[in-house]
Amino acid sequence: MERHTTVMPAESVVSLGSIGGVTVGLGILLIGVASHGGEPLQAVGGVVVLLSIAALAMSLSRLDSSMESIEKE
Numbered sequence: 661m662e663r664h665t666t667v668m669p670a671e672s673v674v675s676l677g678s679i680g681g682v683t684v685g686l687g688i689l690l691i692g693v694a695s696h697g698g699e700p701l702q703a704v705g706g707v708v709v710l711l712s713i714a715a716l717a718m719s720l721s722r723l724d725s726s727m728e729s730i731e732k733e
Contacts, residue, residue, distance in 0.1 A: 674719040681712025 685708030692701025 678716035685709035
């Protein structure tokens, strides 16, 4: 019986991590907004969201540049 394993490309892992980061960050941000005096939670949630979006943007730019180099060949 053969076992097949699938390996996700690094871009997919970064994309999934970024989506998860945005989801978690927005959850933290919303909890901070809902709680009185939750300014530290709002700041943490905002930072998590921004870092996740930045990681996703970097991943997409690398993917775009690699696609352009493939098209040139």
